[in-house]
Amino acid sequence: MRTFFTTGALTALLSSAGALTPALAGSEDVVVEGAWSRASIGMNRPGAAYMTIRNTGDTPVTLIGLTTPLAMMPEIHESKTNADGVSSMAPADEITIAPGESVSLEPGGLHAMLMQLQTPMTEGESYPLTLLFDDGGEVTVEVPILGIAARGPND
Amino acid sequence: MRRRTILGYGAAGAGALVFALFVGWWQVDGPGAPEPVGQRPMALSAMDFSLTDHEGNEVGPETLIGRPAMVFFGFTYCPDVCPTTLSDISGWLDDLGDEANEMSVAFITVDPERDTVDAMSEYVGYFHPAIRGWTGEDEEIAKAVLGFRASYERVPTESGGYTMNHTASVFLFDAAGRFVTMIDYHEPREFAVPKIRRALEEETEGAT
Structure with missing residues (x-):
């Protein structure tokens, strides 16, 4: 519904400006690469997911939230380390990705924080994670679960 | 006219005092205070x-x-x-x-x-x-x-x-x-x- 409206408004705008771009802009052009998670110990500790989100389209896209059957409260969080070497973590704001740009969710920075796990995260298994965008679009990626000591998607 | 000037000086003086207190707090207890972290660990x-x-x-x-x-x-x-x-x-x-x-x-x-x-x-x-x-x-x-x-x-x-x-x-x-x-x-x-x-x-x- 919202996708339809946004796309319609955009098409109207582009048409009136004389730019007849046929491509539908927005989350259809989002490509997710290199998704991975570490295995969890049980279900009490939160998990994390990492990936690169690429906007291959020609309009900005904004990631506004996450859903997954794996966790009741999945959120984008950001770890930061200050000048004194102290690390902290806080929910991140909405993430806007410019056309042709990508955002990396990686250890020690932005990550999908998976709170209130519904099942343990077992090495060798995978789970679906859905990214929600401000144009109403969704992108679902299957995230492989690697070992607890994994350092990247290829470990 | 004169009274207003005195009031003005008074306000400026009070402002300066508040500012001085604020600077003192900032440097001693506030965000400007020296952090204990950043020092070298003990042996x-x-x-x-x-x-x-x-x-x-x-x-x-x-x-x-x-x-x-x-x-x-x-x-x-x-x-x-x-x-x-x-x-x-x-x-x-x-x-x-x-x-x-x-x-x-x-x-x-x-x-x-x-x-x-x-x-x-x-x-x-x-x-x-x-x-x-x-x-x-x-x-x-x-x-x-x-x-x-x-x-x-x-x-x-x-x-x-x-x-x-x-x-x-x-x-x-x-x-x-x-x-x-x-x-x-x-x-x-x-x-x-x-x-x-x-x-x-x-x-x-x-x-x-």
């Missing part, structure tokens, strides 16, 4: 704390003297920074090969409420076998953090739980327990491993 021999390792042994700073040591703080309910640090350290230890066996490596939790001896035992079991997990009473953890001039803070989360902010640097000591250097979080591995070798070499120098 291990000058530290005083008593904890329990993941196998139930009593440990303290004296446990680390005699071999080069690598020490860092964290907690096992940490989803991002801590497993990354433990993975990084495991990688460095793998790179060091046999030399890693000459080191003591201690992971001290800042969340003893959840990180019991059993929890630490299970957690460190997934990483390099040289890594020991230390936990204990709140006061002892606080004494350890103070000795390393590190810091930690419990922060409530919106889901009703809590997370811990903490110093994520890795501290390196020589075999005599003297602080050598630290490896900051995010430091590339090509810098980390030579730093660890430096701590190992200082041991050799001390021995000759």
